Structure formats: structure tokens, C-alpha cells
Amino acid sequence: MKIIISNASPDPIYEQVTRQIKGQIISGDLKEGDPLPSIRKLAQDLQISVITTKRAYEELQKEGFIDAVEGKGSYVAMQNKELLREKKMKLVEEKMSEAVEEARLLGITLPELREMLTLLFKEKD
Amino acid sequence: MLKLVRLEFLLSRRVLLTTFILFSAVFVYLACWSDSPNQFIGFVSLVTGLAIPVTFEGREDRFRTSVLLCSLPARRSDIVRAKYTMTWAVMAGALVYALLIAALPFSKIPLAQVINPKGLLLLVFFLSFFFAFQLPLTTRFGFKGIMIGLVGLQVLGVLGFVFVDLFGGKRNPLRVVFLAVEKFFRTIVRLEPTAGNLLLLGAAIVALNAGSFLVARALYARRDL
């Protein structure tokens, strides 16, 4: 599991953790049933507060990304295929919404944006 | 409490050794120089009653280890009890040691005049007296306490002489005090060794020690470190 914490980032640390774990679950780097490190071990390894990792795991659990098994720790939850796709869409949607916002501010039109998107998509092939 | 006594002994091992050596020299010298039983009793009780508590309690002050002691899982009253026990054990050992040295061939001390009920009780009484005097001071104020006490006494003594000189005459109040103190000690030393008197002396010893223990315990419990 790869997590990088940046103190310079404006995002709260627990959010950085949640986002990165979420991302890896959605992308499939973390598979269903994979064990997660204990909140204390994670805190020690990342050199952050236990309260933070606890909060991150609680949020991930609330959103259905992970399951906590009493006495054993936390594991990546069974991801409903539909829900997973939905989550993936949501992630990309968030990023696109950022791009749209930026485009509006800079005065880039919808056709121009569409063209950029098509080019980028083709580029990655 | 035994754990505390063991701790006090372990942490003072080295000093025990040097004290032992020092006292050997002092007692040998005394034994060679004096032939008076009273001098022996007075000197040994004074030296033992002052030097030993100051040496051992003084260490706590010198190294500031009171924090260590008071951080241990023990009550302050237990700590004081242990200190008392340990100090008394060492002093008793010193007394026995002094008597042993006085029994050696080169000694001029007439041991028979010391080793009798009255002599031994006197020894323990004066020892308790000097010990009781310094202990609360040392417990509360540490090493400084003793210095203050001794210096204070000396200052009082000097003042006393000055007043006696200035105001002279038999009605001088300080002179009365001095005479009273002198009379007190003389009475004790000259006590008839009757059973009653000896019991009284024994009771006085117990009272002295109990009293100073209670005062020391109260002081130590209140002490802010």
C-alpha cells in the first residue's frame, strides 16, 4: 500500500490518507479482502497521529470501502461492482469538474475543452 | 519498607566503607588518648549521632535524589521509616564497633565502667539526643539544615558568652539557661544506677526517638521537591 503524506498540502492529513486508500481500492491496487495495517502501525509508519489514522479508517468504513473485523483489524470490503463503477465515475467526475471550473475562469469554450479531452484520451492509447 | 532499607544500603555502599575506615581511625585515636569513661561516652555519642545521619542523609541532598525516592511506589512515611531504620542500624553498628575497639589491648578506656546498664543507656541516650536534634533539620532542609543547626548553635553560644560578659552577675537570664543545661547533663551522667532511674532513662530514649521520628515524618510529608 502506497501512501504519501504532505505537510505542505492544504488538505487535512486524514483526508490525504482516505483519498489515497480510496483511490487504490477503486483502481484495484488494493483488492477485496486485502488486510490493512492496524491504525497504530500505520500511524507509526507514516509518522502521523493515531487519531488521524483512526479517523481515516472510520470514514473509509462509513463509506463502505473497508470492513473492521473485531479483534483482527481492517480489510478491504467486498466492493459491489455497480457501486465500484459509480465510485470510479465519481472520482473522474470530480476531476473533470475541476477542469471545467478552471476552463470557465480562463475563458476556454466547451468545444475547445472537448477537443482537448479527445486529444488527451487518444494520446494515452 | 524493607525494600527501601535495602535500597538505601545499596546506594550508600561506598560511603559505608569510607565511614567505616574513618571511624576506625577516630575510635582508635580516642581509645589511645582517653582513659575517662565519660569522655568516651560523650565523644562516641556525639560523633556517631551527628556524623552518620549527616553523611547518609547528606548524600540525598548532595545528589538531589529525593525525587528518585519520592517517585518510587512508596509512601513518604515509609521512606522516613526506612531512613530511620537504616541510620539507626549503622549507628548501632558504630557503637558496637567503638566498644570493640575500646576492648583491644592498646586501649586506655576502662571498659568495665562503660559496659554496664547505666553506661550503655547513657551512650544510647546521648546518641539519641544528638541524632534527634539533627534529624528533623536534615530531613526538612537537607545538608544545609545541619549546617544551619550547627552554625546556629555556635552563634547562640557566642551570643550567650557575650551577654554573660556584658550583663554579668548571678541574675543574668542566659547564665541561668546555661547552668540549667549543664545541670541537666550533669544530673543524667551522675544518676544513681537504680532500676527506677535506668527505666526512666530508657523511657527518655524511646520518647526522644519517637518524638523526632514523628516530627521528621511530618516534615518529610510536607516537603515540596
Added chain:
Amino acid sequence: MTNAIEIKRLRKEYKGFTLEDATFDVPEGYIMGLIGPNGAGKTTIIKLIMNLIRRDGGEVRLFGLDNLRHEPEVKARIGFVYDVPRFHEDVPLGVIASAIAPFYVKWDASLFRRLLEEFELGPKTMFKKLSHGQKMKFSLALALAHDADLILMDEPTAGLDPVFRFELLERLRSIIQNERKTVLFSSHITTDLERVADHITFIHEGRIVFSEAKDDILETWGVVKAGPDVLQPADVPESRGVKRTDYGIEILTSDVAAARDALGGRAVYDKATLEDIMFYMSRGNGHA
């Protein structure tokens, strides 16, 4: 949530300084940092917890027990490391340890030996021969060897070289891998606390200012900066301290989100470090 330490309305009077009405809890399983400028009362609180000084009022509960009524019981579970460790100077380390060991039921002699080895200390060395850092290590070894449930330290990192400071702080973190262990340490070195503390209690002039989770503090406090004459402290919600220079005004707030809402683009918003908090708060809202 179980609390390792509960402090209620603790009070201690000195000539010229009073610790007043101190109330806060130290939750079990975390590292709490006690922070404040020198003379604020950090050492006083720690000494009161250990009953090294007598309290004038209030209550201290350790592991749910009153710290006076159950003094030996609670102290048996505490590993105490003082800022300047003091032991009898002419005694070897091994003898000191053997004198202390019987007081602790959970004393683990082999663990102690291993710790000494790890810290590169010889049991036959006399205490007076140790450097300050080594004295701290020895003190820490004693505290860890009896599996203390609470590690209590007063200014543990002051006077240590950066390498050992880092090691010490990381060791504190590894202690609380066991969620039944708690660490409370006082420091005026804010960066150390920022690194390793889960909770922070800030004490200033004898009063507790706040006792919160560190990340919450660092997320909600902030410094509002603007040009001179643009802002007054009164314009900033929850302002806690101010600094004026020729170039502008800097105001510490305990609610930077509210400040952002209220002032928008009129000011710049910076994160507040613990050092900032200590600094600005000691200047107050007055004219500085």
C-alpha cells in the same frame, strides 16, 4: 474512552505564581504533549501528578484511582523520567537498577539488560560518568523495564542532540503501539510535540488554555495577515493574539475558517504552528 490521567481543578500556590483550576484528561493509548512557555506551569502539573509537591486543591486520578490515597499502587505503573535524572553518583548503573527493581512487580531484568545494551550503557559504569544524553537513556531504560502503563516525562528532549531526540520521540511512538500504554510529556520545544503528540494541552500563566487533538488544533487555528490599518483584532473572529509591524498586522485566530468567511480576500490566511500559537498568545490581544 478510558483516561490514564484525570485532572480536576488542580491548584498550587507559589509566591508570584499560581496554578489555577487546571482541568484536563489524558486519554489512554495516546501521546499527550503539555506545552507552554517556560514558567507556565508544566513542571508544576507533572510534579503534582507524582505528588512530589503538595497540591493546594483539586483532584488527580491515575488509572481511575486517587493519586494520594493509592500512591504506591499508581506509582508502580508509572515510569517517570525527569528532565535532569538524578541518582547517587558513585553507584554503578547495575546496582541502581537492582535497588529499584524490587519495587516493581512487572520488572523484567532481561529487558533491562537488553535496553542497556541497545543504549550502549555498561552496568558497571558509575552514574557520574554518564553524559546528559546517557543519563536520559538510563532513566528511560528504568522506566521501560517495568512495563509502565504511563510514561511521564518532564522536558525529555531539552539538551539532547538531534539524533537522539528523534530516536526518543520515535520510541515514544512505538510505546503506544500497545493501546493500553500512555505517554505524557511536557516540552517547550513545539516541533517535537508537533511531530509526535496525538493530543496537546496548552498551559499559559498557570491556566489551561486548551486540551485538544493536535491535528484539530493545527487545522482550525490560523494566522490572519493583512496590511497595516486594514484590519483590527476585533475584525477577526476568535482572535487570540496580535503582532504589528511596519508592514502589516498578524492576528492569531482559533477559527481560521470563520475568519476566512468573514474577511474573504481582504487578508491572507496561514497555517498556525504550535510555536505560532505560543508566541501570539503570549502577546495577547493588546497593542504590541
